[in-house]
Amino acid sequence: MIEGDDMYKLECAQLFDGCPGVVEGETTDDVLTKAAAHAADAHGLSELDSETAEAVRNAIIAA
Ligand SMILES: [Zn+2]
Numbered sequence: 001m002i003e004g005d006d007m008y009k010l011e012c013a014q015l016f017d018g019c020p021g022v023v024e025g026e027t028t029d030d031v032l033t034k035a036a037a038h039a040a041d042a043h044g045l046s047e048l049d050s051e052t053a054e055a056v057r058n059a060i061i062a063a
Pocket of ligand 1: 020043
């Protein structure tokens with residue numbers, strides 16, 4: 001349930017020590033998609049395996 005201007009965000013440092021990247025989106029799936037793109041760009045991960053995707057989901061917080 002999304003209401004108003006609620007947003008979700010992921011601080012990449014939760015997953016990659018020292019990374020200043022922050023990804024925001026309107027839904028957790030949106031954040032996950034953007035996080036995957038960031039991981040590819042910044043960390044050379046061409047795709048997230050299910051374990052990493054799960055860790056990303058767990059690290060997403062309401063902003
Ligand atoms: Zn990062």
